[in-house]
Amino acid sequence: MPRRAVPAGGRRARRVRDAAARRYGRCVTTLAERLGYRPDDRLVIISCDDLGACHAQNLGVYDALRDGLATSASLMVPAPWAREAAARYRGEDVGVHLTLNAEHDLYRWGPITHAPSLLDGDGGFPRTLEDLWDHADLDEVRRELRAQVERAIVWGFDVSHLASHLGAMHQRPEFFDIYLELAVEFRLPVRLPSTVGEEGVGFPFRRLAEEEGVLFPDHFEPARHAGSRRRLLRTLENLQPGVTEVHVQPAVDTPELRALSPNWAAWVDDLALVTVDREVATAIDRSGAVLIGFRHLREAQRAG
């Protein structure tokens, strides 16, 4: 069974960090060190996307967190089943999956604030990133996303981090500014891709986050298609020093899920991958990695 880190309280985190600093001659620069580990330690966050999106995903995500290997998840506040996810919350490591899209053809949700520029005229948020980016008013984006974080807090979530649904927030500089603003305001770490080059998006998003004191995992590969098995196992087999986030989208197999998306089978496989299957646990054991959550990053960020 992979080791899970004990949640690090503020004082304990600082003590460990100071000890690390003494050991390594005060060259505390890597994220691993800020978390109290050695710079060559391998730390893994297994995070579940889309909590709250539908009933089958609520069941799947909590299964993965409680009976599986997942160490974090992120909540889609405006989605129809978010309220149920809140009712079933028992203190797990859950962040906010900032949501400006409703990508399914036939299952819809929309903004929780007055945001005409975030509606596609067909019952909810735009389905595609292009439609979002072309029409979104940035003041409406800021207000909507702040309301999503605030609502998660009101619902009782001890919000651990921010992630961006479909990656809407880190691929355009004007959206990224808002992502960073919220991370600073709520003192939260964020998910950022490491496999997307800054030259690809045209601005130095990782450096900008660093400059604001916002933490993010060292390694994160966004999904290019549904289904995490190959990506997850490949990542774990080639695990680099530092913090790696790998994400899955676990769901139970129900008629609702099958009606919702042609990707349903990949999501059901994701649940098996982090619960009943042994491959991921074996790969983590073999790598010597430690499983952590986003709360570890949050506490380090707040400790400054």
Next chain:
Amino acid sequence: MPRRAVPAGGRRARRVRDAAARRYGRCVTTLAERLGYRPDDRLVIISCDDLGACHAQNLGVYDALRDGLATSASLMVPAPWAREAAARYRGEDVGVHLTLNAEHDLYRWGPITHAPSLLDGDGGFPRTLEDLWDHADLDEVRRELRAQVERAIVWGFDVSHLASHLGAMHQRPEFFDIYLELAVEFRLPVRLPSTVGEEGVGFPFRRLAEEEGVLFPDHFEPARHAGSRRRLLRTLENLQPGVTEVHVQPAVDTPELRALSPNWAAWVDDLALVTVDREVATAIDRSGAVLIGFRHLREAQRAG
């Protein structure tokens, strides 16, 4: 198998009506006569509420319409699965279930227009009628409900009538005015209770509808609790002359439905009631009633 009426086209309807007028000495006054039947004929609409509310209800309502005895249904446009209901529509008799509440504890939907007074601060419409009636701005109600009807039309529904989710629209005069306005504007018949006295709600809602030329079934008993079996069979055993609407809330038994409401078993029973069970068919056969849809009323209303 109960008789189903042939959908009455405008010209055919008028011919039948004129014939009835000749037969009965031009005393064409009852609704049955306006539909081309004798005043003592028994006509029954079996309507399904809450199409679009969730996946299990979409399956149940279309089953009831296509393979069962249901002759009409009404769509909850702002609900998460309404778009899927639209995609599966094949010309059935479907009206708009005007919706200003999201009554479930843990499954939420909200307005499709800017309507701050129609939000409960917890992710959607108010859960209760009292909360709605106390806080709703009537201009927002009018705009929201008109948008619901317009969206159903844009989605391709040949809208047959208007009904009111939880009966929000006929128990308060200021809401009833909007209900009637929309019925007049879109030239649609409406559902109105016959078992709720006008003295009970404090204004003559049935007479007001009549004065505007808006048609409604002669007999309709709103549900007092989930589950339609006893109400439906009692109504059919004591069927009165004229048009009787009876409503059911059919749904298939899925994990989504069970998580959604403690009433799930009653809704699953409603589906059996109008599909595999024989009791309703037998009761209708025994009564000599003819099954009709709301379209029959709509055509008569439009013929003037």
